Amino acid sequence: xxxxxxxxxxxKLDEVREALSEIGITGxxxxxxxxxxxxxxxxxxYRGAEYVVDFLPKVKLELVVATPQVDTAIxxxxxxxxxxxxxxxxxxxxxxxxxxxxxxxxxxxxxI
Numbered sequence: 672x673x674x675x676x677x678x679x680x681x682x683k684l685d686e687v688r689e690a691l692s693e694i695g696i697t698g699x700x701x702x703x704x705x706x707x708x709x710x711x712x713x714x715x716x717y718r719g720a721e722y723v724v725d726f727l728p729k730v731k732l733e734l735v736v737a738t739p740q741v742d743t744a745i746x747x748x749x750x751x752x753x754x755x756x757x758x759x760x761x762x763x764x765x766x767x768x769x770x771x772x773x774x775x776x777x778x779x780x781x782x783i
Contacts, residue, residue, distance in 0.1 A: 672737060673736060673738055673766060674733065674767045675741065675764055677752070677762045679729065679730050679752040680752070680754065680758065681728055683752045683754070686752070690748065690750060691734070691747055693747070694744065695740075696734060696744055698783070699732050699734040700732070700733040704728075704730065704731045705726035706726055706727065709757055709758075732748075735767050735770060735783055770783060
């Protein structure tokens with residue numbers, strides 16, 4: 672099992688969720704986050720004053736999938752989230768040792 676964390680642009684969330692649903696991934700966690708990479712923020716005007724927005728709004732998706740589904744899930748996220756412009760985001764994949772469904776006590780693959 673692997674945990675996939677994807678940081679994407681907020682307006683791409685629905686497209687990514689639909690793409691994951693189409694390949695059979697039904698559960699994910701979404702968190703609103705802020706950050707920057709190469710994009711480094713931008714300047715904005717507010718009431719005539721210019722100020723720097725260092726951290727840009729992003730959305731973090733977290734999902735745990737069976738190891739054979741990892742590449743399919745990553746491909747779906749990339750296709751749905753890509754705009755071709757700077758700031759499209761990143762995907763991180765880490766191993767998961769154990770999963771337990773609290774309600775039923777199911778473990779590992781059956782608990783995903």
